[in-house]
Amino acid sequence: MDDTNTKFPDQKELEKELSEYLAKKYGDRVKIISPFIMPKPVVEEGPAKVRHAGGTGKINFNLKPEELEDYLNEYVVKQETAKSILATKICTHFNRIRYLQDQGRVPDPGIGSIKNNIILIGPTGVGKTYLVKLIAKKLGVPFVKGDATKFSETGYVGGDVEDLVRDLVYEADDDLELAQFGIIYIDEIDKIAASGNLIGPDVSRSGVQRALLKPMEETEVDLKTPHDPISQIQAIEHYRRTGKREKRTLNTRNILFIVSGAFNGLEKFIKDRLAKQEIGFHGRPRSKKRDREFWRQVNAEDLIKYGFESEFVGRLPVIAVLEELTADDLYEILKNPNNPIIISKKRDFRAYGIDIKFEDRALHLLAEKAAQERTGARGLVSVIEKSLIQFEKCLPSSEIKEFLVTPEVVAHPEEQLQLLLAGPPKSDLMDRFKAAADQELALLKASVWRREHELLRRFHMPLTDYRVELMVDQYLRWDCDLLTAFDQISRLYQQVRRFEGKFAQEHRIHLTFVEEAVDEIMRRALAGGTTARVICEGFVKDLEYALKLVRDRTAQDSFLLSLADLLDLDGFLNRLFQESLHQPILAAGTPRTEG
DSSP states (O other), rough: OOGGGSSSOOHHHHHHHHHHHHOOOOOGGOOOOOOOOOOOOOOOOOOOOEEEOOOOOGGGGOOOOOHHHHHHHHHHOHHHHHHHHHHHHHHHHHHHHHHHHTTTOOOOTTTTTTOOOEEOOTTTSSSSHHHHHHHHHHHOOOEEEEEEGGGGTTTTBBBOOOHHHHHHHHHTTTOOHHHHOOEEEEEOOGGGGTTTTTSSOOOOTTHHHHHHHHHHHOOEEEEETTHHHHHHHHHHHHHHHSOOOOOOEEEEETOOOEEOOTTHHHHHHHHHHHHHSSOOOOOOOOHHHHHGGGGGGGOHHHHHHHHHOOHHHTTEEEEEEEOOOOOOHHHHHHHHHTOOHHHHHHHHHTTTTTTEEEOOOHHHHHHHHHHHHTHHHHHHHHHHHHHHHHHHGGGGGOOOOOOEEOOOHOHHHHHHHHHHHSSSHHHHHHHHHHHHHHHHHHHHHHHHTHHHHHHHHHHOOOOOOHHHHHHHHHHHTTTOOOHHHHHHHHHHHHHHHHHHHHHHHHHHHHEEHHHHHHHHHHHHHHHTTTHHHHHHHHHHHHTHHHHHHHHHOOOOOOEEEEEEHOOHHHHHHHHHHHHHSSOOOTTTTOOOOOO
């Protein structure tokens, strides 16, 4: 239906319709009171399509696939193939947009081009949603997650798939320029596979597939809907001010769609297809582990037999299969300093002033229990909560401020809780707590040192023992993930180096802090909860005049500030003046080499 031929109601009709809607929903508590302002004569406008060429300045489009994969490796255990595919295709998608914009062209895939929409296949709890959220956060793009089971074909009761695009605009704070480069993630996509024995229209399955066809490729989505009272109120206000009708739309050509599902039973279609290609008869029984290996060979034909329409599968050209997690994989998740499960539990106990540590054997036992639940990483949350819920309830009311999760706590939580509350901790338990803390510290330091080359490449920051300790201290103090502490220290280092450049530009004096002095500046910034720039300004406010005097007298315009000089600025200035009195006139730019 062409909206441009639809008669747009006048102000009174709109207010009456809106009042009736609000009265039905909220009763007589809500009324619309409007001043008598007559609009200008109606002038219909064409669709105000959003076709911005900019907007990528807000998004990190300079990432290379290997850089994004390295980032994912810090958070996600296993799934090497899926991480590689996601990192490659997502970086290619957004870098291609950046390339076109750098050429001064509107990002347009062109006629016949197929967008790199992705389908993730894997059992529950293997990290499908987690991977996509990490990528969206890293890129800085708006991200929306939807559940395929709540949608129905347009015209039936249920959600409209285009609501996801409208939600994307909301996540972008109504910034259409940013929203057009977002990511829409739809989970439980396997639940809309058509049922082979259903009679009549399948509005919750194949109908939803058809409704997704255009958004996944390219379409203009109207951002105002009749069932949204907010958009109707905005339309009324715009009409009253201008007397014109506004139609806001968003094109989906650059929105990346990622769908995922468990796809239980898909292996049957894969095995049937592969069996036809085999020569001879194979009657060997296959284990469940052997069945899972078939998933790696899934293709479009298998998905179509599973219940998806060929047009729908064709719009998802990239397939990534995630593997089931074993007990060893779950243990690696718990050992990862960036995993949100342990970090969240530390924050729970830290809220009561309790420092919690985990013994390595306890983590092994938790992973084994979680593997038995067969829900992947979600099983870890369930097992940890079941083991520690009574401690979380009772310890805040006690004097206990240190809590060690031992294998005994995991195996017999109620018994261990009573022993813990019965009296002061035993010396051997205190020794075990210290050993667990030392082991955690060593693991954190090793994790930071592994990123030494990345630090040097991205931030030109050499890694030192002291800087590693700063990062680890931030991690332990704030219960953040290690990469957050890593980024915070890196930003402080960059602030110092930027301050040096700004100081040289403003005063024509090249002041350089040696690495030990930079460490002291970062330490003070962290301790004071401020920026490194503020600390630098506090140090040099007394130096600026003195350095200018020395420069004017000796033509020396480059100075090194060591840690000793930083801690004793008066001594540094006195020595500088004494040396300048006996120093011959130097050519401008001659560096001063101080210890």
